[in-house]
Amino acid sequence: MSPVSNDLELELKHLIIDTLELEDVTPDDIDRDEPLFVEGLGLDSIDALELGLALQKTYGIKLDADSEESRHHFADLKSLAALVEARRVK
Amino acid sequence: MTTATLTLEDWRAWQPGRTPLDDRRLSVEERPGATSLPAMLRRRLNGPGRAVCDMLAALDPGADCVLLHASRHGDAARTLEMLYALTEGEPLSPARFGMSVHNAIVGVHSIASGNRRSLQAIAASGAEVSALFSEARGYLAEGEPQLIAVFSDAPVPARFAYHETHSEPASAVALRLGLATTPSAGRPLTSHDADEAMLRDARPPHPSDVIAWLLGEAPLICPTRRLMWILDS
Numbered sequence: 230m231s232p233v234s235n236d237l238e239l240e241l242k243h244l245i246i247d248t249l250e251l252e253d254v255t256p257d258d259i260d261r262d263e264p265l266f267v268e269g270l271g272l273d274s275i276d277a278l279e280l281g282l283a284l285q286k287t288y289g290i291k292l293d294a295d296s297e298e299s300r301h302h303f304a305d306l307k308s309l310a311a312l313v314e315a316r317r318v319k
Numbered sequence: 320m321t322t323a324t325l326t327l328e329d330w331r332a333w334q335p336g337r338t339p340l341d342d343r344r345l346s347v348e349e350r351p352g353a354t355s356l357p358a359m360l361r362r363r364l365n366g367p368g369r370a371v372c373d374m375l376a377a378l379d380p381g382a383d384c385v386l387l388h389a390s391r392h393g394d395a396a397r398t399l400e401m402l403y404a405l406t407e408g409e410p411l412s413p414a415r416f417g418m419s420v421h422n423a424i425v426g427v428h429s430i431a432s433g434n435r436r437s438l439q440a441i442a443a444s445g446a447e448v449s450a451l452f453s454e455a456r457g458y459l460a461e462g463e464p465q466l467i468a469v470f471s472d473a474p475v476p477a478r479f480a481y482h483e484t485h486s487e488p489a490s491a492v493a494l495r496l497g498l499a500t501t502p503s504a505g506r507p508l509t510s511h512d513a514d515e516a517m518l519r520d521a522r523p524p525h526p527s528d529v530i531a532w533l534l535g536e537a538p539l540i541c542p543t544r545r546l547m548w549i550l551d552s
Contacts (some may be wrong), residue, residue: 249414250362271359278413285410 238310245306248283249276261306269305277303289318323498325452328465328551329375332530334490345530346370353399356431363414365394367491368424375428378489379466382432384495385458385466386425387439389447391523393421395475411499420484424471445523449544452510455496465497470526490526492533506551513540513547 242256245265249272263269266277277294280303284290292299292312302312334344353361353369355376361369369389375386399421401411419425422440429438437458443450451468458466472493480486497505513521521540522528532539532550542548 251358252362253358273359275414275417282410307328 238306239311241306241310244287245270245280246285248279259306261310263305265303265305265309278287284313287319288313290316290317323459323500324451325459325508326499327453328495328497328505328506329378330375330492330494330533331503332490332492332526332533333367333381334488335375336368336488336532337527339529340534343436343535346373356427360427360431363418364424364475365396366390366471367473367489368394368427369416370491371469371493372422372428372431373492374469375425375467376432378493378495379432379434381432385439385463386433386434386459386469387430387441387451387454387458387466388422388425388469388471389441389443389451390471391442391447391525392447392472392475394419394420394423394473395479396473399476399479417532421478425469444543446541446543447523448529448539448548449546451539451545452492452496452508452548459496459498465495467493467495470529485525487525487527490530492526492529494529509549509551510546511549513545515549517527518542518545 238261239256242259245251245259246254259270266272281292281294284292290291292302302308331344333348333351335347335349337345337347339347339526350366350371351373353364355372364372365512371388399417401415401419404411409433421442422438424439425440428434439454441447441450441454447470455466455468469491472487473489474480474486475483487501499507517538517540521542523543524539524541528539531537532548538547
């Protein structure tokens with residue numbers, strides 16, 4: 230797998246902030262290694278569904294909502310960027 | 320069944336655009352701060368939702384009152400626009416779907432405040448004030464010492480405005496109510512039959528009409544129930 234560019238990580242930070250209406254969060258607040266859900270950024274299960282929809286709309290990536298694999302992809306920003314890099318069709 | 324008189328113990332109101340008064344109970348902020356909520360919960364609320372949560376935190380700081388929340392249209396902007404998205408084959412936003420339900424605002428408040436009491440959402444086709452007072456009487460008659468009755472509304476989306484006789488800007492009001500039989504320092508609040516002359520000019524009350532009534536500027540009348548309410552000093 231090729232190293233994920235910082236540009237893509239920054240793009241994903243903006244996607245997360247805009248899609249999830251994180252009014253007080255800036256891209257600098259999102260650490261690539263910190264958990265996105267519950268701890269770290271503190272997103273919830275509705276955010277997970279919303280983010281899944283945004284990935285589908287923006288990059289054409291379809292995920293299974295309940296799978297262990299999806300759980301891994303959503304663990305942190307770095308895993309999310311790796312998923313987009315590997316599976317994007319647009 | 321009690322016939323004891325309702326009492327108004329305290330109130331809060333939000334009406335952006337209204338001339339500010341030297342009264343901390345009335346907020347005219349365009350966008351309420353909703354500082355009673357953590358940012359991660361606050362982000363999904365619209366203006367009335369933010370105002371309602373702030374008013375509930377002020378009137379029920381212990382988060383142990385029964386809460387009634389009435390709204391004629393609820394978050395019609397989200398609900399109706401989602402129906403359009405569906406007809407156009409667009410996927411629905413899960414967050415917007417979650418917040419489109421009628422009890423969404425008190426639900427968010429409950430999560431933030433830890434209030435685990437009865438939370439009731441009401442829509443009454445223009446008779447929201449009457450429905451709130453009826454429900455309040457029920458809970459108080461069953462022994463609740465006090466409760467909070469909230470009424471909020473926002474305009475319906477522009478493409479539905481044609482169906483609205485009286486479109487009003489967003490506003491919200493919250494009343495902490497008790498009964499005259501309990502030792503509270505509230506103002507007696509009584510209902511009366513409205514006379515024909517009053518009914519002729521009356522429209523279904525909006526939260527802004529309740530605010531005008533609380534400030535002593537106008538009577539509060541419900542034409543469909545043919546009732547009016549008097550607040551003694």
